[in-house]
Amino acid sequence: MDVQLAPGPEFDRIRRLVRAVGAAAPAPPGRGGPGDDAAVIEPTPGEKLVASSDLSIESIHFERAWLRWETVGRRAVAAALSDLAAMAARPLGILLSVALPPELDVEVLDELAAGVGEALAGAGAPLLGGDLSGSPGPVVLDVTVLGSARSPIGRGGAEPGDEVWVTGELGGAAAAVQAWTRSLEPDPRARRAFERPRARLAEARWLTERARPSALIDLSDGLAGDAAHLAAASGVRIRIHAASVPLAPPLEEFADRGSALRLAATGGEDYELLLTAPVGTVGPVAAAFEREHDLPITRIGRVEDGTGVGWEGPGSETLSDDSGRGPAHGFDHFSDRGGEG
Secondary structure (H helix, E strand, O other): OOOOOOOOHHHHHHHHHHHHHHHHOOOOOOOOOEOEOOOOOOOOOOOEEEEEEEEEEEOOOEOOOOOOHHHHHHHHHHHHHHHHHOOOOEEEEEEEEEEEOOOOOHHHHHHHHHHHHHHHHHHOOOEEEEEEEEOOOOOEEEEEEEEEEOOOOOOOOOOOOOEEEEEOOEOHHHHHHHHHHOOOOOOHHHHHHHHOOOOOHHHHHHHHHHHOOOEEEEOOOOHHHHHHHHHHHHOOEEEEEHHHOOEOHHHHOOOOHHHHHHHHHHOOOOOOEEEEEOOOOOHHHHHHHHHHHOOOEEEEEEEEOOOEEEEEOOOOOEEOHHHOOOOOOOOOOOOOOHHHO
16 A cells, blocks of 8 residues: 655655555555545445544553553554444444654554554454654554444343343453553463454344344443443343353452452453343354354343342342442543442
């Protein structure tokens, strides 16, 4: 991919970035992209445009000591694309803005771009444009994603009586962060969960076509927090059976399941799907889903009248927030308690 820009250090860097991304994720013909003032996109007739943006900020979402720059780029794009999965949308492309401090050389930009390209290639989405700037402080990546869907699924459709399901296993990324913050080397499985998240794009569309979910959200802030978002949007109460929550293998090895559950429920960055659906719609296709996507899907609760999120123990007893067994909150950037809510 060649970008027609005037000479200059900034524009040379833009050309390098676009070439590195485009080598892995070339733009399809006939679509505008980098090198012009804006991209021109034509969604499939009958579909709606779906758009979102996501920030990845050094010292907030990652630390230089934890990751290679390629991994930083890949994670930033995967996190943004997960917002499209949460709406069961098909990706059309991304806009990428990057701010780098002066001590980082152009090789760092190349590495970031390689990770961005890898994530885009896996999603079948091109780079449509963006911006490049210097930064007096941290590295910042701002990813805007554009997608389309005939009938986007939102958070607001859950009804009392619906079942609550989740894809994948939870808490692997949180376990890695916990280890790093304690100056420990993470379990390799936890490190991989943090470094290589996957936006469940195809999985969301498959479920939408076959299981008719009433509401859908991706797990970026943690099961506790994102279930609360879904409950608030739908005007219902989500009741989760604690023993049914599928924990990532590193957390299954915790001596105290309560501590493992709290980490999985509040840590965030799983990027799995949380969905509600009428009784009898997901169960009959669950085995086919797992075969098709090599990914578990687990029923973890039900939707009730009321508000908020409730946690239920093995004997159907309610686990109160102050019992230490019922995690109440997900990650909040502006909470003193953060992900441990």
